Amino acid sequence: MLVITELRRKNESMKKLSIFFCLFVSLLSAKAQEFKAVKISGKAINFNNSVEVEDMxxxxxxxxxxxxxxxVPDSNKNFSIQFKIAIPGYYRIGRNIIYISPGDDINATIDRINPTKSIFSGSRQIENTYLKLTPYPKQGSFLDGETGIQSSIAKTIDYILTKSKERSQQLDSIRRMVSPDFYRLESVRIKADIINSFMNIPIYYSWVHKTSTDSALMIQQQRDSLTKPIIAKLSKGLVDPLHLKLVVYRDVLNTILQNQPSTFSIPQKINDWFKASAIKQKAITLDNKNDLIALYKGIDSINTDVYKNAIxxxxxxxxxxxxxxxxxxILFTNTDNQTIPLSNFKNKVIYLEFWATWCGPCLADKPKMELLKQQFKNDDSIVFLSVSIDDNLDAWKKYLIKQGVSKDEFIVDRNKLSNYNLLSVPRMILINKDFTIEQLYAPGPGNKQLIPLLTKMRLKP
Known part of the structure; x- marks a missing residue:
C-alpha cells in the first residue's frame, strides 16, 4: 500500500506542469468556443480493432x-461513443467521411470494407448519406485509382469532368435539405477533387498504360496543356480559411494559391495553418525533449489562437x-487481481507489450512474444510484460486460460496511459534497468532488430 501511495504522489507531481498547461489552453479556448456533446451509436461492421472517430x-x-x-465494438458489433466539439466539421470512421455538428445524436451502421453500404439515421442523415460517395483523395479522387484512366489523356480529363458533374447533380438534389455552409463546402470539395484528379493523371496513366520512364515528361506536359485553363478557372475565389476543413482542399491548396493573381495576399489564418502544420510535421520526427521545446519559438509568429493553442x-x-x-x-492488475506497479521491475530491462484480445495484429504477435520469453527465460536481467488494454476483464482472462499463459500478464485502463500517447495497439516500449525510457516505439517481438537491442541493453549497468 505504501508503494502505491508513493507511486501516486510521484505521478501527481510529474503531471502538475502538463495539467496546468492543459487547463490554461482550455481556458483560452473556452472564451471563444462553447463545446457541446456529440453522440454516435450503432453497429461497426468488419472492424477487428479499436476504432477512431478521426478528425479530418x-x-x-x-x-x-x-x-x-x-x-471498441462489443461482440455484437454494437458501439456508442460521446465526445465534445465546438464547431461543425468532418470526421471519419473507417472509410466513411461523416459531418458532425455540436449536439448531434447520430445513429450509424458503418461498414469498413463497403463504406457505400453504411446506413445513417438521426442527426445529419442527409449529409452523411450523401458523403458515402465521397471520392478518396489518395486514390486520385474522381480517377478512383486506375478505374478512371481512359485510352488518352484528353478522354481521361473528360471522364473526370463527367464524374464531377454527376457529383454536382447529387449535391444539388439535397441543397434545400442541408445548411448553406455544408453545401458551400461540398461545392468546394468537388472543385478540389477535380484539381486533385488532374494532378494524379500522370501517376495512374503511366501505370495503366505501362508507359516508359522517358514518356513521363510528355504525359505531364500534355496533362498541363489541357488542364491549366480549367484549374485556373476553378481556383478563382477558392482561397478561404473555411475550406481548410476539407482534406482534399488542403492537398491541392498550393496549386490553388499558384493560380491566384500576383497581387493576391494569402489570408492570415491560412498562413498560420501552414506554420502550425509545419511545426507538427517537424515535432513528430523528434525524440529529444530539448529539440521539441525549441519548437515553441515558432509558435510566437502564429496569430490565430485556435491554431496556436492546438500546436x-x-x-x-x-x-x-x-x-x-x-x-x-503505471499500476497494472495481474491475473490474481493484484495491483502491481511498473516500478516493481526496476533494475531489469523491461519490454512492454500493449495488446488486446480484439486486436488481430496483436494476436498474431502473441506466439512471437511467447517464443521471446522462452528465449530469455534463464536471463533474470530482462522481463517481458504483456499488458492488455481490454475493457472486458472476462474476455482477457478467458483468452489467457485458453492459451495456457498467466505469468507476467497484466491488464490496465487505457485512459491511464495518456503519458505514453498509447493510441493504438500493438505497441511496444523498452525501458532501461535504471527505469529510463529507451524506446517509446520499440520493435515488435518478431522484429530482427529486437534481439541485438535487448542484448545491448542488458549489458548496461
Missing part, C-alpha cells in the same frame, strides 16, 4: 489523436515523455 478538419494536421474519440498542446503532449526520461509509473 485542418486540426488533423496540427493536433494528435484523442483517446476520447476511440471506441502548443501538441508539443506539450510530445514532451511529456521522451527517450532518456524517467519512465512514468
Amino acid at each position: 478538419t485542418e486540426f488533423k494536421d496540427i493536433s494528435l489523436s484523442s483517446n476520447e474519440r476511440f471506441f 502548443a498542446s501538441t508539443i506539450a503532449q510530445l514532451t511529456q515523455l521522451n527517450q532518456g526520461d524517467p519512465a512514468i509509473d
Whole structure:
C-alpha cells in the first residue's frame, strides 16, 4: 500500500506542469468556443480493432489523436461513443467521411470494407448519406485509382469532368435539405477533387498504360496543356480559411494559391495553418525533449489562437515523455487481481507489450512474444510484460486460460496511459534497468532488430 501511495504522489507531481498547461489552453479556448456533446451509436461492421472517430478538419494536421474519440465494438458489433466539439466539421470512421455538428445524436451502421453500404439515421442523415460517395483523395479522387484512366489523356480529363458533374447533380438534389455552409463546402470539395484528379493523371496513366520512364515528361506536359485553363478557372475565389476543413482542399491548396493573381495576399489564418502544420510535421520526427521545446519559438509568429493553442498542446503532449526520461509509473492488475506497479521491475530491462484480445495484429504477435520469453527465460536481467488494454476483464482472462499463459500478464485502463500517447495497439516500449525510457516505439517481438537491442541493453549497468 505504501508503494502505491508513493507511486501516486510521484505521478501527481510529474503531471502538475502538463495539467496546468492543459487547463490554461482550455481556458483560452473556452472564451471563444462553447463545446457541446456529440453522440454516435450503432453497429461497426468488419472492424477487428479499436476504432477512431478521426478528425479530418485542418486540426488533423496540427493536433494528435484523442483517446476520447476511440471506441471498441462489443461482440455484437454494437458501439456508442460521446465526445465534445465546438464547431461543425468532418470526421471519419473507417472509410466513411461523416459531418458532425455540436449536439448531434447520430445513429450509424458503418461498414469498413463497403463504406457505400453504411446506413445513417438521426442527426445529419442527409449529409452523411450523401458523403458515402465521397471520392478518396489518395486514390486520385474522381480517377478512383486506375478505374478512371481512359485510352488518352484528353478522354481521361473528360471522364473526370463527367464524374464531377454527376457529383454536382447529387449535391444539388439535397441543397434545400442541408445548411448553406455544408453545401458551400461540398461545392468546394468537388472543385478540389477535380484539381486533385488532374494532378494524379500522370501517376495512374503511366501505370495503366505501362508507359516508359522517358514518356513521363510528355504525359505531364500534355496533362498541363489541357488542364491549366480549367484549374485556373476553378481556383478563382477558392482561397478561404473555411475550406481548410476539407482534406482534399488542403492537398491541392498550393496549386490553388499558384493560380491566384500576383497581387493576391494569402489570408492570415491560412498562413498560420501552414506554420502550425509545419511545426507538427517537424515535432513528430523528434525524440529529444530539448529539440521539441525549441519548437515553441515558432509558435510566437502564429496569430490565430485556435491554431496556436492546438500546436502548443501538441508539443506539450510530445514532451511529456521522451527517450532518456524517467519512465512514468503505471499500476497494472495481474491475473490474481493484484495491483502491481511498473516500478516493481526496476533494475531489469523491461519490454512492454500493449495488446488486446480484439486486436488481430496483436494476436498474431502473441506466439512471437511467447517464443521471446522462452528465449530469455534463464536471463533474470530482462522481463517481458504483456499488458492488455481490454475493457472486458472476462474476455482477457478467458483468452489467457485458453492459451495456457498467466505469468507476467497484466491488464490496465487505457485512459491511464495518456503519458505514453498509447493510441493504438500493438505497441511496444523498452525501458532501461535504471527505469529510463529507451524506446517509446520499440520493435515488435518478431522484429530482427529486437534481439541485438535487448542484448545491448542488458549489458548496461
